[in-house]
Amino acid sequence: MRLRNNPEALDHLKDHGDIVYINPEGMKGKWHSCFESQDAPLYIEIGMGKGDFILENARRYPDINFIGMEKFTTVLDKALKKALKEGMPKNLIFLKDDAVRLPELFENGELDRIYLNFSDPWPKSRHAKRRLTYPSFLELYKNALKKQGEMIFKTDNRNLFEYSLVTFANNGFVFEDVCLDLHHQEGYEDNIQTEYERKFSKNGPIYRLAVRVKGEENG
Template sequence: MRLRNKPWAKELIAAHPAYILVRPETIKGHWQTRFETEQPLRIEIGSGKGQFIVEMAKALPQFNFIAVEVQEAAIAMILKKQVAAQLPNLQLLYANGADLGDYFAPDEVAQIYLNFSDPWPKTRHEKRRLTYQSFLRQYQTILQPQGKLAFKTDNLGLFEYSLVSLSQFGLILDFVSLDLHHDPRVTFNIETEYETKFATKGQPIYQLKAHFK
């Protein structure tokens, strides 16, 4: 969902280079230098307004997190949260998630989160879905051996497509839930803005977790 432009976004981004990168090619392979402590690196592709990634960084200080977002207004809203929280294990990347290989070195990432990605329901747009094989190939490259992928959505069509796509690519499915918020197996779950909105309306939330061989 495209957000309205924020007149203050560019100025805020320019004022806080310690928290956000706009030329990520310069840090490829050296992301750990952006954090106070070297820890397993987890990234969220398409972080929206940042509720999930900020709360994850707060809840799991033993991991380093990167919010990847292409919309200036959205990344600026995450940055505003980070300026207030000053979390030592959170960095922001203002860039297109379709070019991950340009920003991360092979084996640099431990886990990838895909939350409520655009479903691109038309068949001709299949290649834009973040669980399409070309994206999975990028994830496999930047993830460490046995690297993990976690995916949440409210869109059943995209979820079913993703199950098939991941399985055909050779990923091992570790967890599948057709109703995350009522699944007794779930003991920890940080919600996104969309997740809270849809769950409040009674819509089921779908989740899968998988890893590359």
Template sequence: MRARHKPWADEYLNKNKDIIEPEPKQFKGNWKSLFESEKPIHLEIGTGKGQFIVGMAKQYPEINFIGLEVVKSIIVSAVEKVKETDIHNVRLLNENAENLSELFAEGEIDTLYLNFSDPWPKNRHEKRRLTFPAFLEQYKAIMKKSGQIILKTDNRGLFEYSLTSFSKFGFVLEDVTLDLHAEDDPNNIKTEYEEKFSAKGLPIYRCVAKLKS
């Protein structure tokens, strides 16, 4: 996701430490202490401007949500969305997904969301895809044994790659759909990209990959 550079981003994030945690590594293994109550923790990798995670937090107050976004000029928009609402079950991290094992302890995450991740279509960039085995290894380490990954994308190539990657890694595939919006699920929270692509008539692919218990 590209965004214009915002020179004021650092200052803005520093002023909103109640929403975006500046030193996340200190909470490894104890993320529940950062929220008002102990609840299951769901993690979104690539939060973008925050539409999905804010919508989910509103719809599911019984869950605590953590959103991870590496680009400061983008995550400031997510912080703004959280501030505009009266929700207290969201925390944001300006971190890279490559560092998950430094941020979360074993079995700390119940559900992980991958929404419209960069497909990195060229073969030489395969290792950058968020469903490459090296990433799946990190996900497996931080997720509960009954945990699940929910993936949504508009990119057929990434979707097919991910299905294969999940299967080879030992995940069980459930709820695989090639046209999510054809089902008109009222509980589906859309991301900004999802609205953009579906408005163009493009199908949205979705799957749930569960760890084998």
């Protein structure tokens, strides 16, 4: 369920411009400069929601720099408030923007990993182009990722999962891992759950894909 719009959210985000970038210009190729450790790998979650996943990642992996990207103002403000209350990790910043603007936001090869967690499945065929694993989006990710860069995709929607298997395979990615029941399969004990994942995993399996950009080393 989408949050009711908070008219004060944008002003609150602007008050924290040191950690929240709102539709930024001139940052392309310069995101590493936002962090103390400028040589660390750079990971981004696209559509981070209320931020549980990216916050826990930043805490657990201090030697990696993280960007939490969310296009909805009120949702991002919820994540910001949570981070400020719990303590904002120094290796995390927030970005208010849309995935369609990745070419304007990131230099080719600037990212090491992209997370897509529980994206809107857009189940109707006429809306397929809006799915974040549609081929046109995959091209944006490939350009933003380094050679051999990685994507981690999680969903509880079987149809979106099967659709994404095909689009990743046909658009320049190779599979590193395919999991059909994340919460009941050995080897995934370090899985960090999203708020949505904790709430709805009881309703059925969680599917997970790990893929890399196809390159010389993996054909």
